[in-house]
Amino acid sequence: MVIELYTYPVGFIFTFFSILSLFRLKISLTIKFGIVGNILYCLSILTSIPMMYYFTRDTPLLLLLLSRISLLIINLIYLHKLRLKKREITLEDESEIRKTILNLGTKFMRLEVREISEKCGFDRDSIIGVLKKMIINEEIYADFFQTTNTVSFDQQTNIDEIDRLMTVYKDWEKDHYEKET
Structure with a gap:
């Protein structure tokens, strides 16, 4: 009673x-x-x-x-x-999450998923899904820790990869410019 x-x-x-x-x-x-x-x-x-x-x-x-x-x-x-x-997220949302992860990955060595969520405004599950895809596809060099929801970036390797891509782009741009003239 x-x-x-x-x-x-x-x-x-x-x-x-x-x-x-x-x-x-x-x-x-x-x-x-x-x-x-x-x-x-x-x-x-x-x-x-x-x-x-x-x-x-x-x-x-x-x-x-x-x-x-x-x-x-x-x-x-x-x-x-x-x-x-x-x-379920759209391709535009996924690309926005990817940009945020790449941007923060070059600035910080260790991030929590909630910090990424604050920057891009998406929920934790969507960010974790995109993050795992990026690690599997080797778009970023990082380790994801499920228990703490933390991402540890290999910052130097990521920066070297971006530099390599920039040189490839500059070479392509130079070749493209030479073909036009």
Whole structure:
């Protein structure tokens, strides 16, 4: 009974924050608040089921619990789909992330993913995906540490690679200029 007294008001508070977040168009936050509020409502129903069922055999209470649990499952599925959709990025977004990583990679030897995220404005999962692609394709010479979400650049090798590409470009430009004249 004591748990039930606390979970109803707290559940209402989380429902209120869920609705408020929805008006501010923060969908993932809305779903998270809804999930927490739903869990609290389920807890309040679960605490009263043994007593209510023993004395009154109240099946509407069981139906309420089942509806809350199904709503919780639907919310969790929707949150998972939202996270998967957030990971999908366009080619323009990917090129913007690549530019930021290349730019910061020549300036700093060690970066956290959140620092890259602050500069380019994309989420952590998108940056990690692009970063891993760049390391595998040897576009950058770096090591990515999953546990700390840190990138350690081999700065000198990256600078040497950029210098090599610049000389190739200058040679191409020189050949192109000579062909025109």
